[in-house]
Amino acid sequence: MEINELAAAGEAKAGLFTRWWGWLKALPGKFNTKVVKVVKGTIKLGRDDPRRVTHSLKVALALTLVSLLYYWRALFDGFGVAGIWAVLTVVVVFEFTVGATLSKSLNRGFATLLAGALGVGAQHLASLFGEKGEPIVLGIFVFLLAAASTFSRFFPRIKARYDYGVLIFILTFSMVTISGYRVEELLEMAHERLLTIIIGGGTCMIISVFLCPVWAGEDLHKLIASNIEKLANCLEGFGGEYFQTPKDGNCGMVPKNEDSFLQGYKSVLNSKTTEESLANFAAWEPGHGRFKFRHPWKQYLKIGALARQCAYQIETLNGHINSNVQVPPEFLQIIQDSCRTMSIETGKALKALAIAIKTMKEPKHACEHLEKSKTAVKDLKTALKAASLENADILAIVPAVAVASILVEIVKGAEKISKSVHELSELAHFKEVVEPTVSPEKPQLLHRGSVNPVLLDGESAHVIITVEEILNMAPKGPEPSELV
Amino acid sequence: MEINELAAAGEAKAGLFTRWWGWLKALPGKFNTKVVKVVKGTIKLGRDDPRRVTHSLKVALALTLVSLLYYWRALFDGFGVAGIWAVLTVVVVFEFTVGATLSKSLNRGFATLLAGALGVGAQHLASLFGEKGEPIVLGIFVFLLAAASTFSRFFPRIKARYDYGVLIFILTFSMVTISGYRVEELLEMAHERLLTIIIGGGTCMIISVFLCPVWAGEDLHKLIASNIEKLANCLEGFGGEYFQTPKDGNCGMVPKNEDSFLQGYKSVLNSKTTEESLANFAAWEPGHGRFKFRHPWKQYLKIGALARQCAYQIETLNGHINSNVQVPPEFLQIIQDSCRTMSIETGKALKALAIAIKTMKEPKHACEHLEKSKTAVKDLKTALKAASLENADILAIVPAVAVASILVEIVKGAEKISKSVHELSELAHFKEVVEPTVSPEKPQLLHRGSVNPVLLDGESAHVIITVEEILNMAPKGPEPSELV
Numbered sequence: 013m014e015i016n017e018l019a020a021a022g023e024a025k026a027g028l029f030t031r032w033w034g035w036l037k038a039l040p041g042k043f044n045t046k047v048v049k050v051v052k053g054t055i056k057l058g059r060d061d062p063r064r065v066t067h068s069l070k071v072a073l074a075l076t077l078v079s080l081l082y083y084w085r086a087l088f089d090g091f092g093v094a095g096i097w098a099v100l101t102v103v104v105v106f107e108f109t110v111g112a113t114l115s116k117s118l119n120r121g122f123a124t125l126l127a128g129a130l131g132v133g134a135q136h137l138a139s140l141f142g143e144k145g146e147p148i149v150l151g152i153f154v155f156l157l158a159a160a161s162t163f164s165r166f167f168p169r170i171k172a173r174y175d176y177g178v179l180i181f182i183l184t185f186s187m188v189t190i191s192g193y194r195v196e197e198l199l200e201m202a203h204e205r206l207l208t209i210i211i212g213g214g215t216c217m218i219i220s221v222f223l224c225p226v227w228a229g230e231d232l233h234k235l236i237a238s239n240i241e242k243l244a245n246c247l248e249g250f251g252g253e254y255f256q257t258p259k260d261g262n263c264g265m266v267p268k269n270e271d272s273f274l275q276g277y278k279s280v281l282n283s284k285t286t287e288e289s290l291a292n293f294a295a296w297e298p299g300h301g302r303f304k305f306r307h308p309w310k311q312y313l314k315i316g317a318l319a320r321q322c323a324y325q326i327e328t329l330n331g332h333i334n335s336n337v338q339v340p341p342e343f344l345q346i347i348q349d350s351c352r353t354m355s356i357e358t359g360k361a362l363k364a365l366a367i368a369i370k371t372m373k374e375p376k377h378a379c380e381h382l383e384k385s386k387t388a389v390k391d392l393k394t395a396l397k398a399a400s401l402e403n404a405d406i407l408a409i410v411p412a413v414a415v416a417s418i419l420v421e422i423v424k425g426a427e428k429i430s431k432s433v434h435e436l437s438e439l440a441h442f443k444e445v446v447e448p449t450v451s452p453e454k455p456q457l458l459h460r461g462s463v464n465p466v467l468l469d470g471e472s473a474h475v476i477i478t479v480e481e482i483l484n485m486a487p488k489g490p491e492p493s494e495l496v
Numbered sequence: 497m498e499i500n501e502l503a504a505a506g507e508a509k510a511g512l513f514t515r516w517w518g519w520l521k522a523l524p525g526k527f528n529t530k531v532v533k534v535v536k537g538t539i540k541l542g543r544d545d546p547r548r549v550t551h552s553l554k555v556a557l558a559l560t561l562v563s564l565l566y567y568w569r570a571l572f573d574g575f576g577v578a579g580i581w582a583v584l585t586v587v588v589v590f591e592f593t594v595g596a597t598l599s600k601s602l603n604r605g606f607a608t609l610l611a612g613a614l615g616v617g618a619q620h621l622a623s624l625f626g627e628k629g630e631p632i633v634l635g636i637f638v639f640l641l642a643a644a645s646t647f648s649r650f651f652p653r654i655k656a657r658y659d660y661g662v663l664i665f666i667l668t669f670s671m672v673t674i675s676g677y678r679v680e681e682l683l684e685m686a687h688e689r690l691l692t693i694i695i696g697g698g699t700c701m702i703i704s705v706f707l708c709p710v711w712a713g714e715d716l717h718k719l720i721a722s723n724i725e726k727l728a729n730c731l732e733g734f735g736g737e738y739f740q741t742p743k744d745g746n747c748g749m750v751p752k753n754e755d756s757f758l759q760g761y762k763s764v765l766n767s768k769t770t771e772e773s774l775a776n777f778a779a780w781e782p783g784h785g786r787f788k789f790r791h792p793w794k795q796y797l798k799i800g801a802l803a804r805q806c807a808y809q810i811e812t813l814n815g816h817i818n819s820n821v822q823v824p825p826e827f828l829q830i831i832q833d834s835c836r837t838m839s840i841e842t843g844k845a846l847k848a849l850a851i852a853i854k855t856m857k858e859p860k861h862a863c864e865h866l867e868k869s870k871t872a873v874k875d876l877k878t879a880l881k882a883a884s885l886e887n888a889d890i891l892a893i894v895p896a897v898a899v900a901s902i903l904v905e906i907v908k909g910a911e912k913i914s915k916s917v918h919e920l921s922e923l924a925h926f927k928e929v930v931e932p933t934v935s936p937e938k939p940q941l942l943h944r945g946s947v948n949p950v951l952l953d954g955e956s957a958h959v960i961i962t963v964e965e966i967l968n969m970a971p972k973g974p975e976p977s978e979l980v
Contacts, residue, residue: 057650064650072643075666076635079674096671103667151560159556166541166548182559183587187580190563281808285769324765327805328812331905396891406897407880414901417894421815 066224071106074219078102101212111228111293113220117213119177127181128202131188154186172292229294229303236312237369239319242276244362251355255348280323287316308439315432322425329418332411339412346395347416353388354419357381358426365433373443375433385423550708555590558703562586581689585696595712595777597704601697603661611665612686615672638670656776713778713787720796721853723803726760728846735839739832764807771800786856792923799916806909813902816895823896830879831900837872838903841865842910849917857927859917869907
């Protein structure tokens, strides 16, 4: 009996041990898969935007420089404990873009200066109330100022530009008023703090501006151009896929495959916040590269809003495609050509606008394509007016009619985008495009109906490829129609 | 001559004086208008959301409490200079919502603990390398850790939840490693800092939770409900305005006035960022009011995304209304009734869903309205199939067809929203709705075609008014159909 019990206990122990051992043996494997996952994620993050890696190294460099400055005793004795504020400044102030770093550094510097001065005054005033009255008066000061400043952070304008400054203002004011030092000590402390903040903020600003700078303005510029390009890709792809010539008895109106270019516009739908914060930071940046100080960043927000408007319409269009309804061939025949032209030419116009923004040249060639799509709208109207559908099944043509109608709205939206890009071109003094002298027949711009709406398939394919090649080239590549 | 010159000089002086005087006299006026503008803006900000005022007072209270704690010398002697960290913690940690404050406080506390421990270890390790090697080894440590931590902030998950923690981690680690104190001193310093952070963070957390708390979770809950309500208002208003019965020869399809309810949905288009940050903060909050800890906040994001999808379609619809095209009356007659029913009933369904979310009761009554609008879709299809338009001008009916087609898509979108609200109802254990026993004829839910699609105008108006009254009532008011 005892032996049995012992054996059972031993078996149970062995079972427990085996289980534990199994868990322990599996642990390195699990750990490994986890590590591999994290490493893969890290590599992907770095590869998606290598500036993330340089940014991390830049922050580390700034921090190490300021730390060593503090560590060396000679300097340590000069600054006192306040030296630690230089480290703190670097950590909280160094942001990804130059604009954000400058905004935070300057906010921090000026807020410290202002709050320090006010704080010294407040303490002096409070000291007049005697030893017992002083903490009460100081308490009232801190309360009032903190409440007012915190409330001011709800003003949208202050929130957007000076949020961090107000925070530092409250912080410094309360620290100075309550520190309980005499005024001479206070002034010395304020001087020390300001100096360390200048050292910390200055290090950040210099490294941020001169070492692989990431300009918020340039990012905004590229973001807007790439958003318009995404819409263009989507429209061009849509025109080619959706209104294909019926060959195998399949009557068009059904996309062959769920192409990724048809999904690219999705990111445009929610880009508002990013655009606004980039425009905000860009306003803090000095002139850089092709952008002067006071570049019209607000105009980019206007273009971005119009592009988003267009993306909403494409989203609705997409809903209609996915409904997968067959359209009677005789009706498809009527609208097919003009719808395809509308879609593809609007796409080309948007692509020309995107290239114009990217290369900062006048968006002349967009007008040509826009004119073609406007002619296609007219053709569509003429065709619909002339069409006699005596035995037509109205229900069957509903999706196609809706698609055509939304496409017409998209053409209108593209016109608005084109107008605002032209405004940008004037505001930012984009370079004039020199017409190639070899072509004797200039396209008649802004002359309605003069451009042939019929689209040759081979030519269009050629143009698309050309444009895409240009987009992959250096930003100052030739304009697409110079090649056409 | 001399007299003349003097007189001229005097006149010139007088002229300058007059101008200066005028400018000086105008100054108070200008200043006054500016002040009046700022005061008006402030009052509006406070009236729009009175919680802003209470928040400002709460921050001021927390700061004053911690400041006085620091000011009283007895405590000052206890804490040493580290007491200033309590003030700093309050200023940077106190956020508008409870969730954000908790998230920042906890992040700050744990990051300080972890970085402090690591920092002590790193310093001990570095001290083994002798006096000359120490700063170099420490520099390498700071560089590596700062680079790795900064890069980790690019991971979306870390960015969303632990961004502030990583910042404080870098800060504390560099401060501890470079401080150059001996380990005993370091431990004492770390102990002091942690204590002051706990005092600062604790004050914030207690005031934030117990004094007029602003819960991120509740805000998210209300935001999603109000977004759905805005879509509902828009659809109901649209149905009433756009498909009006032609009386004065005006063939409908043109809105009488640019009503504000038709614009309310615009804010839904760009609510993604707000929703996501609220959901993020809500996850940090303990159970409060009707919401338990681990309330399914993610489901709200799902509903929000579907509502946004619906808003995109309404935006496209809006573009078509503004085109201002006249529709032939004979065609309008065919689609008018079913389109109006689709629009109004979908609006009512969405309103019922919004009320269900607000009151946290099962969204049973939405199904009824959804069934009605689905029946209207069928009716529309039947009507279009039966319609013979021998002499129809297809071009003229294009906008109306597009509107109808988009409305059908909106009905589909509303179905998706309804499904995801039902999921939320299950996940969050919404209360069951008890049917009123006085009504002998229960509406047959989920039985297609059994509900009369024809809408009596007087009745519908009555229902709208009732629903709006309920929306203005306390959140636990009766369900609309209990009153109908």
